[in-house]
Amino acid sequence: TIAHFPAVKTLEDFDFKAQPSVDAKLVRELATGRFIAQAQNVLLFGPPGVGKTHLAIGLGRAAVESGHSVLFTSATALLAALAKAESEGVLKDKLNYFAKPKLLVVDELGYLPFEKRSAHLFFQLVARRYEKGSLLLTTNQMVGQWGGVFGDDVLAAAILDRLLHHSHTLLIHGDSYRLRQKRKAGLLG
Numbered sequence: 001t002i003a004h005f006p007a008v009k010t011l012e013d014f015d016f017k018a019q020p021s022v023d024a025k026l027v028r029e030l031a032t033g034r035f036i037a038q039a040q041n042v043l044l045f046g047p048p049g050v051g052k053t054h055l056a057i058g059l060g061r062a063a064v065e066s067g068h069s070v071l072f073t074s075a076t077a078l079l080a081a082l083a084k085a086e087s088e089g090v091l092k093d094k095l096n097y098f099a100k101p102k103l104l105v106v107d108e109l110g111y112l113p114f115e116k117r118s119a120h121l122f123f124q125l126v127a128r129r130y131e132k133g134s135l136l137l138t139t140n141q142m143v144g145q146w147g148g149v150f151g152d153d154v155l156a157a158a159i160l161d162r163l164l165h166h167s168h169t170l171l172i173h174g175d176s177y178r179l180r181q182k183r184k185a186g187l188l189g
């Protein structure tokens with residue numbers, strides 16, 4: 001599977017000292033790819049700019065290097081693809097496509113709320129992959145807000161239940177790395 005990483009980012013380039021809320025030891029363990037062999041999930045929670053996408057790409061690259069099939073997509077692109085496939089009567093094929101890679105990286109869940117139908121499609125994908133393949137998900141929304149993201153508390157709970165069952169979670173906090181660079185340059189006062 002081709003990974004489609006949106007940028008060149010590596011774990012070697014990640015400054016763990018600048019982001020003490022990230023457990024470097026856990027990231028190193030995840031980079032071995034063992035979680036993929038066990039079909040476990042990885043959930044990265046945190047506000048914008050704290051390095052979620054960087055880590056997601058870095059871990060995705062590490063997974064490719066350890067011989068796993070990886071597909072990287074944004075939540076928005078994933079849902080658009082599933083909705084389009086459904087309207088064209090080929091949802092099953094698309095679900096198979098996204099269910100196939102050993103690691104599916106879904107970036108930026110929660111920036112845009114899902115339509116009700118999309119939430120159902122996402123549930124179907126998560127249920128399909130459950131205990132079979134790993135999902136690595138990044139989100140700016142804490143689990144308490146997922147009902148709002150999916151527009152349905154019951155569905156959000158069902159999705160979370162499956163995602164969290166066999167999972168590693170990283171809660172990243174602190175300032176945006178982007179704004180920190182700007183602040184250093186004196187642009188933000």
Ligand code: ADP
Nearest residue numbers: 014015018019048049050051052053054177178
């Ligand atoms: P998020 O996905 O959480 O919004 P990103 O991963 O896109 O944040 O990070 C924003 C930018 O800052 C990217 O260019 C990323 O490479 C960089 N960055 C963030 N955290 C770090 C870090 N700890 N070390 C090095 N670069 C970082």
Ligand code: MG
Nearest residue numbers: 052053107108
């Ligand atoms: Mg991001």
